[in-house]
Amino acid sequence: MKKKKKIRIGVCVMEKKVKCGPEVSSAPMGQILERLQSFGEFEIVHFGDKAILEEPIERWPLCDCLIAFHSSGYPLEKAEAYAALRKPFLVNELEHQHLLHDRRKVYERLESYGIPVPRYALVNREKPYQELDYFVEEEDFVEVHGQRFWKPFVEKPVHGDDHRIMIYYPSSAGGGMKELFRKVGNRSSEFHPEVRRVRRESSYIYEEFMPTGGTDVKVYTVGPKYAHAEARKSPVVDGVVMRNTDGKEVRYPVLLTPNEKQMAREVCIAFRQGVCGFDLLRCEGRSYVCDVNGWSFVKNSYKYYDDAACVLRKMFLDAKAPHLSTAIPPILPWKVSEPAQPSEGLTRQGSGIIGSFGQAEELRCVIAIVRQ
Incomplete structure (x- = not known):
């Protein structure tokens, strides 16, 4: 045979x-x-x-x-x-x-597919510390091409591999700057009270700060019809990474709304990355994509x-x-x-399933009435 x-x-x-x-x-x-x-x-x-x-x-x-x-x-x-x-x-x-290496191209791609992103503006420098006539910095705001960003605002390097992201705070709150970076031990951010002025060494994206209630949402796709989301404590809070007894960062599965599931589908299609991770901001009832990481897998699940x-x-x-x-x-x-379990199917909290995207039913709660 x-x-x-x-x-x-x-x-x-x-x-x-x-x-x-x-x-x-x-x-x-x-x-x-x-x-x-x-x-x-x-x-x-x-x-x-x-x-x-x-x-x-x-x-x-x-x-x-x-x-x-x-x-x-x-x-x-x-x-x-x-x-x-x-x-x-x-x-x-x-x-x-190649698009993922440049945050300018990432945002341009997201917008071309109608995927919401925070309000932002680009400052492009051909050489370090180049003075630009369209860029103005005052004590509590920066202005780019006439578009004003009041503190707090976010400053991101245009290079996707540079993860040193800064948040600048207004003088009414004491000023200063918080630097976000990839986890080093139990730290993911550091506050610098003496820093008042923005960086001028390179090109940057200036972005409106979006209050998210202290949580970040990470979304992971496997093809355009499956998405899993997890929440973690935002590094903006205090920079301390929450870890469990095994030393792993604490993350919680979260439910995506139908609109967020459609956004996950569009991100996957826009960048043609079957396995893809991106950051989702939830602010005042709306959701925005603020970063696309490319190939990413959920850990410890x-x-x-x-x-x-x-x-x-x-x-x-x-x-x-x-x-x-x-x-x-x-x-x-x-x-x-x-033994086979009823939960072995693909539906689960925080995930999409194989099938018509956005049409999956998900368990949102269990209500029990107990009589004595």
Whole structure:
């Protein structure tokens, strides 16, 4: 009997950067790849750092579907050349990943798709400390092309890889500046009371500060029909990272509104990134996208790993084997030793599901009446 040919999934990522590889199965990527492989339809092919960095693309492994995304030191143009040569199905399109390196292009793209963003203005400098006739700074506001931003306002570098974001406060509140940055130990921001003037070393985006009640919402898509959202304490509050007993940052699953689910779908489509993460601001009954991070996975959520594996399986089969059934088995292959649970479907708090986007029913509360 002829052996059934498996779909080859190429994993062309920097293993040292994203902690993904055959020897690392506890990371989100490893968890999801293990689940995909257990369906029996796929063969996982790890390219490895040596091949990615040193080998010509003609010697890279062949694959039917490709997982590839930029990280520090990653040769994105080289991966683009490989995709053009071999033409695999791309989970995240490579050309559009260049957009994510420039916040100006990110905002422009979001606006072109009608996705709400905070009110903002651009200050573009060709050289450090260049004086610009359209930029004015006073004690409690900056003015860009006649558009005034009163403190508090947000200042973001245009370069997407620069995460030093500043918030400037008005003199009536004592002034000063809060610097936001990627987590260092238990800190994610630092207040500098002596800083009053904005930076002039480079180009920046100036953005209206949006009060969110002390929480940030992170949204994660897996294809345009699935989205999971989590809330965390905003670094603007006090800069202290809330951690659980295992040392992990505390995050809570949250429900997305139908409008927010549509925004997640549009972000995924706009940037052509199947697996994508972005930041959502909820302010005064409205929602805004303020940053798009590209390839991002939820951490420490086995239910999310299950969901993501099922969604990716459907994407791969639709692209390379549409004749095969994409129906989810009643018991997932990696759970065959466990009793089936009613909650094993893809619907869950904070997530979208496979199917017509935005039409999924979600459990919002349970009301119990107990009589004695």
